[in-house]
Amino acid sequence: MNSPQITPEFEALLDYLKHERGCDLTGYKRATLMRRFEYRMQSLEIGSYQGYLQYLRSHSEEYLALLEVVLINVTSFFRDQETWDYLAAEVIPQIIASKQPDEPIRVWSAGCATGQEIYSLLILLAEAIGIESCVQRVQCYATDVDEAILAQARQATFSDLRITNVPSDWLQKYFQATEQGYVFHPSLRRTVVFGRHDLVKDAPMSRIDLLICRNVLIYFNLETQASLLVRFHFALKTTGFLFLGKSETLILDRKIFTPINLKHRIYAKGLNLELKDHLSLDFKLRQQENILTIQKHFWQTATETSPIAQFAVDAHDRLIGANEQANLLFGLTLDDWKHPFYELEPGKLIASHTSRKFNTYPYHSVVLKDVQRNTPQGTQYFEVTIAPVLNAKRQLLGITLAFLDQTNCKQLAQQLQWADAELERMSECLEATQSELEVAHQKMQLLDQARGLSRDEES
Incomplete structure (x- = not known):
């Protein structure tokens, strides 16, 4: 050939x-x-x-x-110059116009490689709103699956060959020449968060105003491309833009993206996602599932290990849950779970303190104080909280009961009451003794006066 x-x-x-x-x-x-x-x-x-x-x-x-x-040298500064000119003239002004003066601008470079594209975008943003405002407002995320490439991107240092497409005035304004190469503007560089990210497996960024993903989709089959585009749709704000590579074409059953400029591969959000699209967001479902699993395990563990005896009773008065402390306190066995709760000892204790049935507490909690339980070891005292469990339609599903052991507090209160009574008794004794002393003192004074008068008469 x-x-x-x-x-x-x-x-x-x-x-x-x-x-x-x-x-x-x-x-x-x-x-x-x-x-x-x-x-x-x-x-x-x-x-x-x-x-x-x-x-x-x-x-x-x-x-x-x-x-x-x-795709040799797939990334460079301002690659496809006409596209970047269009971005600067048409897209970036729209993003800025949609914002309040101090509102953040969020951008994501997916498949950022060695960072030239995210740094190119920062230059355009800095030219549009100023370097200081750019540092304060712009939030950049640059991701890739290659840790070695990310390490290079973080260095933000480029050889003479790599910066050939940067205009000379911007080169002086946004780069510093060093022995190692041209170093990108340090303050602008700090607006970028670099991180490893697998587009297929990991959750996308969110609330993005401009998503750059150039010549990355072509590495995936059509099914995966469709899945990634759903994720990109999810990541973008309603007013956000998607910026693809020159070699990429959107092939979708539904037009969830609307072309703004096909020549430059710039798109806006189109149709909303459907249920099947949301279901395809595996990252979201897995994350939610994991969170729910963790929460469920946490609450189960917290309830089971709680020092407060807790019961769950359904609307038909059946015991459906009891933690370890409840089982130990009342000596419950598997046979006890076969009986209605009111036939069990904790149920009888409640019944003795209220005439109301459990299923008559549909809208508020009830607190029973000084619930007494007599045991061979002595009397125990509990504060029992009965709380309703309602569904979304405010229908009663059952109740929870928490037995807070107040025995020590009750004993301390009784001891304090006894001490107060003893103190009062001693105070009364002291007052009586003081009264006797006063009477004796008065008698002595009278006796002394009588003796004085007797001596005067003798003299």
Whole structure:
């Protein structure tokens, strides 16, 4: 294969990639594409485009190997300059106009590679609202599955070759020349949070104003692409924008994205997600399921280990739950669960303190004080809280009962009452003694006076 020529076989190959794999390479220069395809075909010793098409169809892994060859240097500053010019002139002003002056602007670069695209966007935002405002308002998330690439992106240091597309005035304004290379503006760099993220498995970011995901979808099959686009729809705000790569085409059953500019692959949110779309958000369901499982386990453990005896009784007066403390306190056995709650000892204690039945507490809790239980070891005192369990329609499902042991408090109160009584008795004795002392003192004074008069008469 010498000089590349456009052939129906090559167009059929591109057509297959576009419609079967979701990778639209038709916008690329044919000569460049054909050279890269032929390089890959030679390594496999395949001599025709038709033969390579058959190989692609029978070897699913070959698709990714081809992309590695075709999409060389897939990221750079302001790649596809016209697209970035359109973004700066049309999209960014709309995002800014939709915001309050101090409201955050949230952007997400999914598949950020070494970071040139997120840094390119920051330059455009800084030009639009100023560096200081950009530092204060813009929140950037840059994610990729490759930790090594993320490490490079965090360094924000680029060689002379990497910054060739940056205009000279912006190079001076947003980069600092060092021995290691050109370092991106430190303050703007700190607005970016880099993190490992698997688009297929991990939950997307949320409330995003602009989502950049260029030449990433083409690495996935059509089914996965559709799933990812649902996730992107979920991630974006109602006024948000999706910015895809030049080689990508949206292939969806429903138009959940509306093209703003097909040439530049910029889209806005279209139709709302349907139930099946929400059900496909596995990350959300799994996360909710995990949270509910954790919560359920937490409350079960907290109830079971609580030092307060707790019971659950349904609307038919059947015991359906009792924690460890309740079982220990009342010595419940499996046989006890077969009987109505009012026939069990804790039920009888409640019945002796109220004439109301359990199912007559539908709207508020009831607290019974000084519920006494006589045992061989002595009298126990409880404060019992009876709380209704209602469903969403305010229908009574049952009640919960919590027996708070107040025996020690009651004993202390009795001791305090005895001490008060003893103190009062002693106070009365003291007063009586003091009265006697006063009477004796008065008698002594009278006796002294009588003795004084007797001496005066003798003299």
